[in-house]
Amino acid sequence: MSNFNSDDLKPFADLARSFAARELAGKVAEHDRYPFGEFYEDVLKKIYEVGFLNAALPVELGGAGFGISALCEILMNLSEADASPAGIIFTQALSQKILMAAEAGKLMVTLSAGDTAVNTGLIAFPIYANPASTDTLPVAQNIGGDYTLTGRIELLALGNLARQAIIPARTGQGPGFSFFLVDIDGKGAEKSEPVFTLGFHACPAVDVTFQGASVQLVGEENAGPVYFKQVQPQMNAAAVAISSGILRGTYSEALAYAQRREQGGRPIVQWSEVAMMLADLSIKADVAAMCVCQSCLELEQKQSGYESRVCAAALHVSALACEATVDGVQILGGYGYMKDYGQEKRYRDARMVQALLGSVPIKKLAMIRRISEIDTNSI
Amino acid sequence: MLTRSEVASMLSRFPKFEDSCIGLPYAPQMPKHMVKETREVIAIARKFNEEVAKPLALKIDRRTHEDPDFLPWELIEEANRWGFYTMWVPKIFGGQGYNMPSSSFFLEEVASACAGIANVIGVHYLAVAGLVASGNARISKRVLREVIDGEKSGKPCLLALATTEPGAGTDVEEVDLLDKGRVTCTARRVEGGYIVNGTKVFISMGHVSTWTVLSAYEDVRRPSETNIGFAVKTGASGFSFGGHENKMGQRACPASVLIFEDCFIPDDQVIMSAALVKKYSSQPNRDISQHYIDYVVSATRPGVCAFGTGVARGAFETALQYASSTEVNGRLLINQEWAQCLLAEMHKNVLLGRLAYTEANNANSLRGLYRILQIKPVYQYLRFMPHIWFDKVISPFLDLGVTSKVMGKLYFDHAKPEDQRCCSGWASVAKFAGTDLGVKNCQMAIELMGQRGLRQDAGAEKLLRDIKLLQIYEGTNQLNRLNAFKCLIAPAVPQANVFEE
Numbered sequence: 018m019s020n021f022n023s024d025d026l027k028p029f030a031d032l033a034r035s036f037a038a039r040e041l042a043g044k045v046a047e048h049d050r051y052p053f054g055e056f057y058e059d060v061l062k063k064i065y066e067v068g069f070l071n072a073a074l075p076v077e078l079g080g081a082g083f084g085i086s087a088l089c090e091i092l093m094n095l096s097e098a099d100a101s102p103a104g105i106i107f108t109q110a111l112s113q114k115i116l117m118a119a120e121a122g123k124l125m126v127t128l129s130a131g132d133t134a135v136n137t138g139l140i141a142f143p144i145y146a147n148p149a150s151t152d153t154l155p156v157a158q159n160i161g162g163d164y165t166l167t168g169r170i171e172l173l174a175l176g177n178l179a180r181q182a183i184i185p186a187r188t189g190q191g192p193g194f195s196f197f198l199v200d201i202d203g204k205g206a207e208k209s210e211p212v213f214t215l216g217f218h219a220c221p222a223v224d225v226t227f228q229g230a231s232v233q234l235v236g237e238e239n240a241g242p243v244y245f246k247q248v249q250p251q252m253n254a255a256a257v258a259i260s261s262g263i264l265r266g267t268y269s270e271a272l273a274y275a276q277r278r279e280q281g282g283r284p285i286v287q288w289s290e291v292a293m294m295l296a297d298l299s300i301k302a303d304v305a306a307m308c309v310c311q312s313c314l315e316l317e318q319k320q321s322g323y324e325s326r327v328c329a330a331a332l333h334v335s336a337l338a339c340e341a342t343v344d345g346v347q348i349l350g351g352y353g354y355m356k357d358y359g360q361e362k363r364y365r366d367a368r369m370v371q372a373l374l375g376s377v378p379i380k381k382l383a384m385i386r387r388i389s390e391i392d393t394n395s396i
Numbered sequence: 397m398l399t400r401s402e403v404a405s406m407l408s409r410f411p412k413f414e415d416s417c418i419g420l421p422y423a424p425q426m427p428k429h430m431v432k433e434t435r436e437v438i439a440i441a442r443k444f445n446e447e448v449a450k451p452l453a454l455k456i457d458r459r460t461h462e463d464p465d466f467l468p469w470e471l472i473e474e475a476n477r478w479g480f481y482t483m484w485v486p487k488i489f490g491g492q493g494y495n496m497p498s499s500s501f502f503l504e505e506v507a508s509a510c511a512g513i514a515n516v517i518g519v520h521y522l523a524v525a526g527l528v529a530s531g532n533a534r535i536s537k538r539v540l541r542e543v544i545d546g547e548k549s550g551k552p553c554l555l556a557l558a559t560t561e562p563g564a565g566t567d568v569e570e571v572d573l574l575d576k577g578r579v580t581c582t583a584r585r586v587e588g589g590y591i592v593n594g595t596k597v598f599i600s601m602g603h604v605s606t607w608t609v610l611s612a613y614e615d616v617r618r619p620s621e622t623n624i625g626f627a628v629k630t631g632a633s634g635f636s637f638g639g640h641e642n643k644m645g646q647r648a649c650p651a652s653v654l655i656f657e658d659c660f661i662p663d664d665q666v667i668m669s670a671a672l673v674k675k676y677s678s679q680p681n682r683d684i685s686q687h688y689i690d691y692v693v694s695a696t697r698p699g700v701c702a703f704g705t706g707v708a709r710g711a712f713e714t715a716l717q718y719a720s721s722t723e724v725n726g727r728l729l730i731n732q733e734w735a736q737c738l739l740a741e742m743h744k745n746v747l748l749g750r751l752a753y754t755e756a757n758n759a760n761s762l763r764g765l766y767r768i769l770q771i772k773p774v775y776q777y778l779r780f781m782p783h784i785w786f787d788k789v790i791s792p793f794l795d796l797g798v799t800s801k802v803m804g805k806l807y808f809d810h811a812k813p814e815d816q817r818c819c820s821g822w823a824s825v826a827k828f829a830g831t832d833l834g835v836k837n838c839q840m841a842i843e844l845m846g847q848r849g850l851r852q853d854a855g856a857e858k859l860l861r862d863i864k865l866l867q868i869y870e871g872t873n874q875l876n877r878l879n880a881f882k883c884l885i886a887p888a889v890p891q892a893n894v895f896e897e
Contacts, residue, residue, distance in 0.1 A: 288874075
């Protein structure tokens with residue numbers, strides 16, 4: 018059931034749900050084996066073919082031109098089955114939105130010109146950090162109008178799959194930073210093996226060390242914070258959608274299990290303590306879905322302070338997902354802890370989503386600082 | 397001031413003083429040397445962490461992801477060399493006989509480095525508890541002797557406990573649920589023993605154990621009355637292993653599926669049965685089963701609390717190290733107030749967890765399974781008498797039927813219900829308190845560390861994976877809450893019923 022209750026968005030929900038049923042259901046544990054098993058290239062190709070990978074990109078730039086609500090609908094429905102593909106779409110959307118914010122969207126067209134391979138169009142991004150609160154960014158040197166990059170970037174999502182990445186780097190002494198487009202397969206860039214992470218195994222990340230890599234400035238120098246701030250609300254809404262999907266998946270799997278598993282001679286759904294836990298999961302899933310709707314509405318209406326409200330939704334719903342997945346595993350008992358079921362993966366993925374765009378405490382502090390700067394009364 | 401009877405009357409009201417403040421009356425009764433012994437145990441654990449557990453923790457975790465069938469033999473052999481599999485085996489059975497509560501401190505220490513490695517040691521004692529709490533001195537001696545010999549020969553002999561079945565997890569933790577549940581592991585009486593059929597799941601260390609303490613049922617329609625315990629040796633005909641369970645965390649400690657197909661187990665490997673119980677007790681087998689479960693979980697659940705406390709501490713220490721070395725907005729996190737408060741909160745959780753398992757162990761020492769061993773003269777006797785005395789003089793008595801009868805009578809007929817309730821209730825409280833606090837700390841560490849916390853090589857994410865299992869095994873935390881209610885609250889409320897919803 019779509020939580021948007023909108024005919025306009027139903028096709029996107031149906032598309033994502035049928036994709037999840039066809040390509041993800043029953044194979045989640047197998048896909049999650051990476052980097053110790055095969056990467057699901059075939060699924061990535063299908064994600065691209067169905068248009069999810071460029072969902073947020075305007076039609077004139079070769080994308081599907083979906084709005085944020087449609088993107089959220091897709092992310093939510095995919096994440097109900099498996100959040101890793103949603104992580105891939107999130108990364109790609111974030112890269113694309115940064116380029117568009119810097120009015121450099123056409124770069125994407127040139128990147129993939131004449132090549133229809135999926136990986137050519139992928140753009141890696143360090144999705145788990147807010148560059149504005151990262152003290153150790155790489156440094157870009159401007160030598161006669163050409164930039165070279167030195168330093169290290171950690172957890173560059175899709176870094177082992179993509180040829181290009183958008184990397185934040187400092188160009189001077191101050192706190193500002195700029196974004197650069199980098200050929201991470203090129204000279205001066207060295208990638209690690211895929212990093213073994215808590216979750217999102219099928220949305221892999223690598224560490225990259227740069228030593229004089231030639232890079233291309235994206236937009237204006239030192240305008241990184243402006244571009245990042247501009248895309249943050251949309252990407253926060255996307256994060257809300259992924260968390261919401263994880264919550265829905267957690268609840269539905271727990272409910273189904275509780276209805277068929279018997280202990281003490283009756284289905285455990287009839288144990289009132291389990292019923293209470295299920296009710297809490299249901300409440301959290303519904304509240305999360307409402308937060309997705311409201312976040313999208315906020316983005317459309319752009320009323321004063323909407324950025325903070327969407328950020329609040331992301332923080333709140335990701336925390337709900339972290340709490341709920343603890344109970345989601347618990348209801349399945351020992352089975353919930355095993356990789357044969359989806360719950361343990363949701364428990365891990367929920368924390369990956371919570372860390373998107375920076376750590377929780379730093380996001381909270383930044384949010385309250387922003388609110389204080391704009392309007393003290395709105396706190 | 398109040399008269400003595402008024403004081404007694406006031407203190408017997410709910411919450412009863414004697415059920416709520418265990419440490420206070422226990423303190424003067426505790427043999428002094430236990431403190432010294434515990435300090436030594438903690439120091440040994442810390443040395444083991446530095447030399448073995450910390451260097452191996454992440455490597456083994458990664459290795460088990462690369463090869464899901466990996467078994468940690470080298471680690472087991474190392475733990476065996478350190479003497480960890482006999483440290484808490486009572487001296488009368490040939491072990492080192494360290495005081496039992498000290499094992500919780502040990503487990504906290506090792507779990508702070510790796511819960512999986514702690515479990516590689518701790519699970520053995522779960523089965524030791526299952527064996528010794530039966531009161532069957534003869535089979536306990538036989539099995540534990542092999543453990544001692546395994547330490548001497550360098551070929552580890554470990555024990556595993558097998559109760560959980562595919563359709564019965566929570567059911568096997570409570571007699572009230574057992575009869576309503578769906579146990580399927582059967583034991584059929586035949587000449588000279590029993591034929592066992594059934595499957596056990598989620599059995600920690602199953603694949604690498606030499607002996608399995610197994611529970612089966614002569615009549616699965618009346619399991620609490622026909623419960624029968626065995627010691628079965630790996631390699632016995634009809635006993636085989638299924639695959640490894642593919643767990644989220646604690647991967648250093650393999651979990652196994654155990655399959656019994658017409659497995660013959662001779663009479664001399666029966667630990668406990670209705671027929672054996674009849675020899676020393678007139679109580680129904682159902683009550684004995686509940687006593688037995690209470691003894692085992694009263695001894696083991698504080699240990700799970702210690703695991704949880706250890707993981708909580710691992711999370712705290714990882715977060716502390718991160719905050720001490722990471723600058724955000726030009727300042728070390730450790731110097732930012734919010735981070736200081738968060739670290740104080742995490743430290744508080746560790747301290748509370750330790751208090752919880754200490755108090756649960758105090759209950760066992762004052763009123764439960766450890767009571768006899770910690771009566772001062774008995775403790776000193778066991779401490780000072782040389783091993784050879786137990787081996788040559790005491791040991792032969794353990795083979796006599798009368799010894800098992802006396803132990804059984806002592807364990808089951810002489811145990812006061814209110815003492816068992818107190819111990820079981822406190823063990824449950826400690827179990828769900830320590831493991832819930834552990835989950836909280838791991839979550840806080842992950843949040844604090846942001847992207848750094850997501851990496852396996854940084855340690856925090858493994859803690860988060862490891863801790864979750866502790867809320868599930870040894871009875872889910874929900875079951876333990878119900879048991880705490882049953883043991884500590886319901887006796888004061890006549891209209892309260894538990895497990896009868």
